Amino acid sequence: MTSIFDQDLPRNPANFAPLSPLSFIERAAEVYPQRLAVVHGDLRRTWSEVYTRCRRLASALARRGVGKGDAVAVMLPNTPPMVEAHFGIPMSGAVLNALNTRLDAESIAFMLDHGEAKAVIVDPEFAGVMKKAIALRKNSRPLLVVDVSDALFTGTVEPIGEAAYEDFLAGGDPEFAWEPPADEWDAIALNYTSGTTGNPKGVVYHHRGAAVNAISNILEWDMGRHPVYLWTLPMFHCNGWCFPWTVAARAGVNVCLRKVEAQAIIDAIKTHGVTHYCGAPIVHGMLVNAPDEMKKGLPTGVKAMVAGAAPPASMIEGMERMGFDLTHVYGLTEVYGPATVCPKHDEWNDVDIGERARLNARQGVRYHLQRDARVIDAQTMKPVPLDGETMGEIMFRGNITMKGYLKNKAATDEAFGGGWFHTGDLAVQYPDGYIKIKDRSKDIIISGGENISSIEVEDVLYRHPDVLAAAVVAKPDAKWGETPCAFVELKAGASVTAQDIVAHCEKHLAGFKVPKAVVFGELPKTSTGKIQKFELRKQAGSAAAIDV
Template identity: 45%
Template sequence: MPAPFTFAELTPTAFLDRSEHAFAERTAIVDPGASSATGESPVERRFTYRQFAERSRRLAGVVGALGANPGDRVAVLATNSHVMLEAHHGVPYAGAVLVPLNTRLSADELIHIVEHSGARVMLATTELAELATVVAERTGATLLVEGAEYEDRLASAAPSVVPVADERGLLAINYTSGTTGRPKGVMYHHRGAYLQALAMAFHVRLAPESRYLWTLPMFHCDGWCFPWAVTAAGGTHVCLRAIDAEEIWRLLRTEGVTHFCAAPTVLTMIAGAPTADGPALDHRVTVATGGAPPSPTLLSRMSDLGMDVTHLYGLTETYGPAVVNDWHPEWDELSGEERARLQARQGVGNVVAARLRVVDETTGHDVPADGESMGELVLRGNDVMLGYYRDPAATAEVDAVGWFRTGDLGVVHPDGYVEIRDRSKDVIISGGENIASVEVERVLDSHPAVIESAVVGAPDERWGEIPVAYVSVREEVEPDALVEHVRTHLARYKAPKRVVFGELPKTSTGKIQKNVLRDQERSAG
């Protein structure tokens, strides 16, 4: 029987406990603040690790006082801010379950998620107060918005910490559209988030002197677990409440930013901004990107600007990046074309992941490591979800005898590195966001003029992909009318960027051949 001092339940809030002790007076958070409704300039706030920890524990007390008991869900609709960072620690401190909400969703979509999760309490930042109020009123959740009341409640609340009894207990529910259209709640546990945070800190080499810029939304896979990773390293969180290339460059130069994560679309914005050609950075910046392979041209441009880009791969179901293109120093000596080819690969499992596999869809056996034989990428390990919340059927669908089916197709190169060649056929990844084509089609088909529709992804230099709708109609209708129809029901980024009218290609059994439409778009693109 092991001695009691040999084991402690893992939880990512332990990193804040440690950093409060080790780095008490170091700056933990820099938040530029939100613009007020009266047009006043934002008020910047800075917090030390001592203040960060104290505020987070007081937020745990506030959450409990608002009615969230241990195990209850707390939804958070927030920009990248001190509020979101405090929620990532305060909600788990309270023993509650964090439900980060995608700030780009419509009210109806958010209401469904809050209702499905059963969240009893909502937190929100100033910029999203109006939308949060609508969601809270419709769901009955108790809402607390950043501002005077938030600060007053923190000041008067008693600090609270509920010990973690089971490291595989529920920590957070992150909703993803997946491939079915209806959002699915991906369940994270404390152990997985703890280990994934360590993996991220390791792979991008975070340290106390690191200054991490929040270009990646914290609602997305809990910010790839970087709210806990940066905290574990004792680094500084530099918040960015809205994506703005000019502001990013200002912070890169004035705040000494050393790290950030972003989709290739954001990198393109940064590289193409007028201020990119301003004063050169006096240090190299480590950048992690995922969602789509960055182009060789973009990688070259980022390097010239002083930024070293690492390609990652993952899903909401894997706490973000489960696969990393670990760069070999010897590859630096290769030609530019060869380096670009190697950088486009997804790579190998991260340092806490199990060794990934690519399996033949028919036999279930591993494909040969020849760089040509295609199979489905399957994963397992501590950094894979517990399952889908209140959806055992969906969980069973992705279970391949103990391995998580990603739905992505790829090959294994002779050196063991994986390269994705295709992905879940009907999912469009635009600007790093998943768009389920079925979801958009259902809305299009509800328009009285539409007979049927098919939505596919078309190549786009800025967004990676954009949704294009192919529609057959029973009466004449303007394309803009169909686009607006979708926007009234779904987030704006899900609306088709182009509408093509005509008969849809079908198989002999009447199934729409989306592969034909995708090939047509790729050829045209």
């Protein structure tokens, strides 16, 4: 039966429009045409100029036959063309595929083939690896290659494409009449997962999810108009957690950064009055551990967002000393980057740093515009008790969840089993509703039949004043099946023995949870700063892991 509220009340263009983050840049250019939008070295561009360039890019792609359903790959660092790609490519109807700039040629070739890229835009720094990747493609379909130039790139590289980026844009119409998607479910971006085993999976984002996550970013940070956002987080990673679209929505400033280095970050914050930035723990740790002389003159009140691992007490304390405001978020590629946040409460300021770190280290509660995030028993598909002890799997549902995995129905069906997105992260949920990860299902160490959370042991290791980074994995053991093996990266100048590390852990952990082996050295990390545990698992069974 039709409701009286539906009779003679049709959906039409006057009362309904599909959600898309592309509308954000259109508004920024209309309302704040002369406001600064992009900073890159000596380059300055306004929102009007950036919008015009995005329309030119969309037009130029369309004139080369790129349109709806076509993938356009980009191999770019955090530079102005990468900002433009987030708008210009989907304005043409195409799907943006931002490639991880640290991948090898074989991985890139797989992604170009799997995503059926019709064009690729390449920064000169990555021309060599891209040339190899193109040669390795199995798809014989023609590929339009566009070369970018950058005044801040100091190397010498031969162009590999048929067009230079600026010439390509010049051939596009500055008044290109782009249209929002007819359906907000249309794909806007394709992002590949890490692919630690086998080929990576292609995660497809839709316009609706990109728009609502971009807005949620604003709400979680109470972000006012015209923020100055520093690009420390790679834009190829979950589309920079949707912040290219967030910054446009607030008509802010994109401060571009080719390389993430402590001096460059600190200089940018001082020079441009940076108000916000995001990054993995390693980025924040880099600033905390930078020499005091380098940090002299840093402004206070900078808002920092951290994800990738729970921030240890030493990081929270270090950020507080710098006067930075740290917000902890959690998510995955499949949920557009962050989809939960750990909102701080005023009463947390009254507890000691250890307790504040424990509270802030939780993954928190759902993002504003995510429908739900909860810890669920994967067998019964019922929520676990909110007791902070019963373990289950973190699951999401709502608009901030991918369409699915490209060309992989089996993996998509498995990921969405029971009407929830299954993260594979094991966690508990506290009486206040806050979620706390205990481990990845594959990272739980089972020693003598007892479950050991690697994250719990890592939290203790981070409390040691000389530990810069730590990771714990299972080490095969003839008697116990497996035991914890700690990989520790020390702060510069520190002198600590394996016995010191074990003695520290014994003060805070039950005996069976204490690492039975310790390995010192720099930890292998992904391009986004996440520690590569699969590499450490390989090492844990070798002679490098010394029993203590």
